[in-house]
Amino acid sequence: VFGLPLVFAGLALVHGLVALRGMSKAWLVGLYVALVLLGPTLLFLLVFMAILDSWLDIRKRITSA
Numbered sequence: 001v002f003g004l005p006l007v008f009a010g011l012a013l014v015h016g017l018v019a020l021r022g023m024s025k026a027w028l029v030g031l032y033v034a035l036v037l038l039g040p041t042l043l044f045l046l047v048f049m050a051i052l053d054s055w056l057d058i059r060k061r062i063t064s065a
Helices: 004-021 026-038 040-056 058-064
Strands: none
Touching: 004 026, 004 040, 004 058, 026 040, 040 058
């Protein structure tokens, strides 16, 4: 229950990166298909990415590059 906001933050990070880099929407479809197939493993990765984003501010670094 406590990790759910971090999962949403991880999903928002992925959506933001896809939009910033101008990538195809197929990447998001692939993410959600993998989310259904891999389940908790991918959820853990999304939580980890959200925590890293809070420390490293990944979206700001992508826009400045």
